[in-house]
Each structure stands twice: as C-alpha cells, then as structure tokens.
Amino acid sequence: MRLINAAEGLDAKGRKTRLSLSIENGRIARITDAAGAAEDIIVMPALVNAHDHARPLRSSSVGAFGKPLETWLHRLAMMAPVDPYLATLAPLARAALGGQGAVMIHHVRAMGLTDYAKETEVMARAARDVGVRVALGIGMRDCNPLVYGAHDELLASLEAAVRAEIEARFLSQPMMPIKEQIERVDAVAAALGSPMFDVQYAPNGPQWCSEALWEAIAEASARTGRRITTHLYETKYQRAWADRSYPQGMLKRWKEIGLLSPRLTLAHCVWATPDELDMIAEAGCTIVTNTSSNLALRSGIAPLAEMLKRCCKVAMGIDGQAFDEDDDALREIRLLWSLHAGWGFDRAFEPSEILLVALENGRGAVGAGNGGRLAEGAAADLLILDRAALDEDGLMPVDPIELLFARGNRSHLRELIVAGRSVVQNGKLVGVDLDAAQRELRAAYRAAMPSRAGFVQAWTGFEKAVCAHYLTRLGCC
Numbered sequence: 001m002r003l004i005n006a007a008e009g010l011d012a013k014g015r016k017t018r019l020s021l022s023i024e025n026g027r028i029a030r031i032t033d034a035a036g037a038a039e040d041i042i043v044m045p046a047l048v049n050a051h052d053h054a055r056p057l058r059s060s061s062v063g064a065f066g067k068p069l070e071t072w073l074h075r076l077a078m079m080a081p082v083d084p085y086l087a088t089l090a091p092l093a094r095a096a097l098g099g100q101g102a103v104m105i106h107h108v109r110a111m112g113l114t115d116y117a118k119e120t121e122v123m124a125r126a127a128r129d130v131g132v133r134v135a136l137g138i139g140m141r142d143c144n145p146l147v148y149g150a151h152d153e154l155l156a157s158l159e160a161a162v163r164a165e166i167e168a169r170f171l172s173q174p175m176m177p178i179k180e181q182i183e184r185v186d187a188v189a190a191a192l193g194s195p196m197f198d199v200q201y202a203p204n205g206p207q208w209c210s211e212a213l214w215e216a217i218a219e220a221s222a223r224t225g226r227r228i229t230t231h232l233y234e235t236k237y238q239r240a241w242a243d244r245s246y247p248q249g250m251l252k253r254w255k256e257i258g259l260l261s262p263r264l265t266l267a268h269c270v271w272a273t274p275d276e277l278d279m280i281a282e283a284g285c286t287i288v289t290n291t292s293s294n295l296a297l298r299s300g301i302a303p304l305a306e307m308l309k310r311c312c313k314v315a316m317g318i319d320g321q322a323f324d325e326d327d328d329a330l331r332e333i334r335l336l337w338s339l340h341a342g343w344g345f346d347r348a349f350e351p352s353e354i355l356l357v358a359l360e361n362g363r364g365a366v367g368a369g370n371g372g373r374l375a376e377g378a379a380a381d382l383l384i385l386d387r388a389a390l391d392e393d394g395l396m397p398v399d400p401i402e403l404l405f406a407r408g409n410r411s412h413l414r415e416l417i418v419a420g421r422s423v424v425q426n427g428k429l430v431g432v433d434l435d436a437a438q439r440e441l442r443a444a445y446r447a448a449m450p451s452r453a454g455f456v457q458a459w460t461g462f463e464k465a466v467c468a469h470y471l472t473r474l475g476c477c
C-alpha cells in the first residue's frame with residue numbers, strides 16, 4: 001500500500017486541494033482529505049498517447065523535416081532495421097519521461113531481423129521493462145506501396161538507376177495474403193495480450209488497404225471483439241483519393257460493412273467533413289487528434305472544436321512528432337488548447353475538456369480500461385508534478401490548471417506511476433537506461449548508413465516524381 005498526500009489534485013472533473021490518496025493492487029483504493037502535512041505536489045491521472053508508432057529516433061535526423069506525409073514516410077527508409085528491443089525501449093522510455101502512462105504502438109514497419117512472433121515478443125518485453133501500458137496495433141496493408149493509386153507512370157518517369165533502387169527498396173516484397181494478416185494479429189494477441197499489453201488490428205489507412213481487407217478486418221473484429229486502429233484523412237491527398245475511390249462516400253461504405261463501431265480508433269481526421277464527424281460520433285468510434293504531428297508533416301489543423309461540438313469521442317496522440325520531437329505529452333495538451341480553443345472572447349472549450357481528451361478518452365482506445373480520473377477504484381496511473389517548480393514565482397494563489405496550460409512540460413514531472421508501479425522517479429526512469437539505449441541505437445544507425453547510399457542518390461529524383469504524382473495525377477487504387 002502506498003499513500004500520497006498532495007497539496008493539489010487535478011482531473012477533468014476539476015481541482016481538489018489537500019488530498020490523501022492510497023494505492024493498493026494497482027488501483028486507487030481511497031481518496032480522503034489529507035490529515036497531516038501535504039507535499040507541495042500536484043497529482044493527476046497519467047496522460048494517454050492513443051496514437052504513435054514508437055519510432056526509435058527522431059525523423060528529422062534523417063532529413064525528414066518539413067516533408068509532407070507522402071514523401072516523409074518514404075524518407076524513413078533511411079533508417080535501417082535495428083534491434084527491436086532497443087527500438088521499442090527508447091521511444092517508450094521517452095514517452096514515460098513525457099508523462100505518458102499508456103501508449104499506442106501502430107507497428108507499421110517491422111524490423112524483420114527475426115520472425116514476427118519473436119519481434120513482437122521482445123517489443124512486449126521492452127514495454128514491461130519500461131513499465132507503461134502499451135497497445136500494439138499490428139500494421140496491415142495490401143495496396144499502393146508507392147503512391148495513392150497506380151504507380152506505373154511514376155516509375156516510368158524515373159531514371160533507370162533511381163527506378164532500380166526504388167523498386168528494390170519498396171516493391172520487392174509481396175503483400176501478405178489477407179487471411180494470413182488476420183491470423184498473424186490473432187496469434188500475437190493469443191501469445192502476448194494482457195491488461196498491460198493490448199493487441200489490435202491496425203490497417204495502415206484507407207489508401208493502403210483493399211476493400212477485401214477492410215471487410216475481413218470488420219468481420220474479424222466483430223467476431224473476436226478485438227479493437228481496430230487506423231489512420232483516416234490525415235492529409236488532403238488522402239481526402240482526394242477517398243473521394244475519387246468512393247464516390248458514394250467511403251464512411252458510408254465502412255458503415256455498411258460494419259467497420260464503424262465503438263471498437264474503431266481513427267487517427268487524425270484532419271480532413272473529415274462535418275457529416276462524417278456525425279457518423280463517427282453516432283457509431284461511437286474514437287478519434288485521435290495529433291496536433292504536433294499534423295503541423296510537422298504539413299497535414300493541416302484538425303477541426304477539434306467541431307469534433308467536440310458534434311460529440312465525437314476525441315483522444316490525444318503524439319504520433320512520434322511532439323513539437324520539440326521529445327515525446328512531451330504535457331506540452332502537447334497546451335498546444336491542443338492554444339490552437340483549437342477559439343480566438344478572443346470566443347471559447348470553443350475549456351482546458352478541462354482537453355484534460356478529458358488527454359487523460360480519459362484514449363484509455364479505451366489503448367485497452368487500458370477504467371481510469372483517467374482521481375476516483376476510488378480507478379487504475380493507479382498517475383502523474384506527480386512539482387507544484388513549486390510549476391509556480392516558481394509564487395506571487396498569489398493560482399489555479400494549477402492555469403499553470404499547467406500556461407507552462408507545464410516534462411521538466412515538471414516528478415513521478416509517473418502506472419498500475420501502482422513507479423516508472424519515473426525524481427524525473428529519472430526507474431527500470432531502464434535510456435541514454436545507453438539511445439547510444440546503442442545511434443551507433444547502429446550510423447553503422448548502417450552506407451547501406452543507404454543508393455537511396456540517398458535516388459532520393460532527389462524520386463521525391464520529385466512523388467510530388468508530381470500528387471500535384472498532377474492522383475489516381476485510384
């Protein structure tokens with residue numbers, strides 16, 4: 001049993017002062033008024049990162065800065081396969097330091113150095129060693145490996161050497177048959193699924209999956225009860241592709257095949273229409289908004305106020321692209337508020353609604369169950385912030401929610417507790433050595449750089465051709 005006596009408690013319901021909170025068996029057992037001296041700390045539920053990919057190092061380090069998603073994704077091929085344990089440990093450790101108690105890993109790029117079962121097993125071990133909750137979404141796709149639509153014209157426009165490099169890098173692997181893709185998810189879930197490690201179907205997005213794959217996933221999810229996580233309308237090119245490919249409406253089709261359900265998580269929805277937001281709200285899907293990522297990849301500003309107005313269940317994601325590329329989820333909630341809450345005296349929502357988005361709404365999407373609130377019986381997934389550091393001026397009593405949204409960031413994190421276990425203490429990870437992991441990863445990537453020489457050579461011509469595809473002849477699947 002552990003007792004926390006805090007000067008302040010904060011969740012989406014509001015503020016509590018001088019509270020005593022006891023933790024037993026991974027849950028909040030009791031909350032009472034603090035009888036004795038309360039520490040100068042703020043206790044609040046841990047942040048939930050409901051959309052991410054656990055990328056080992058920062059993408060701008062391989063020249064991906066400022067690129068739209070459609071070339072940014074290809075640029076990631078600059079990063080060679082590395083040890084999947086370290087590749088998972090480092091981003092999850094940074095996530096913990098950024099205040100995240102639960103993280104979605106949409107696993108779109110398997111390292112492939114060992115078989116898939118072994119790779120996911122060591123990923124689960126990395127998650128256990130760090131101590132955060134993880135949902136592993138097994139990436140699924142079966143079309144459009146280069147661009148949205150046919151890529152023949154694009155290939156034909158490339159110089160021979162560039163074409164050979166691109167074909168070898170992106171087109172040499174056959175797509176896995178649909179049945180095998182479904183079975184692979186079910187096998188990983190059977191082997192590794194637990195209350196701390198949820199396994200999900202994770203189709204990469206509409207433009208990368210055939211109609212038959214969507215139907216198979218909808219059927220499998222209804223049969224097993226397993227969740228689905230995917231990207232939707234991240235960029236304006238995805239919007240254009242969907243409108244051409246589904247003139248009757250893509251979401252209408254998804255509704256017909258039973259895909260829209262409370263089991264479905266939709267990352268982004270930057271370019272969703274108001275009618276589609278109504279359909280998403282009605283079906284009880286979760287939308288994950290990724291504000292920093294949408295800025296970094298030039299995707300746009302999501303209609304967050306409209307989503308909330310239309311009663312969509314919205315959660316927060318970091319998507320590996322926090323504003324400072326540092327996985328700081330505390331800074332991210334400030335960005336959500338700053339960018340989306342309205343201008344002047346027009347107030348679309350209050351900071352407390354962002355706390356609902358960041359602390360509670362994503363828990364279901366990552367299979368984290370009951371929690372996200374300072375309540376008896378809720379999971380003991382908690383952040384402890386240094387209140388004195390947050391209010392170092394100390395001039396007069398100020399509501400801590402205002403200080404949090406004015407200046408809160410990961411430097412104020414004193415402790416992260418997940419399922420009652422201390423993961424970060426005094427600003428340091430308890431169970432793992434992040435610096436050592438990052439040193440090893442950097443060395444592995446640097447050593448593999450010569451294997452990317454052909455890709456570096458091919459890049460300028462390839463990038464120009466991809467850009468031309470989206471600007472002139474966006475096709476259909």
Ligand SMILES: [Zn+2]
Pocket residue numbers: 051052053106231267319
């Ligand atoms: Zn993503």
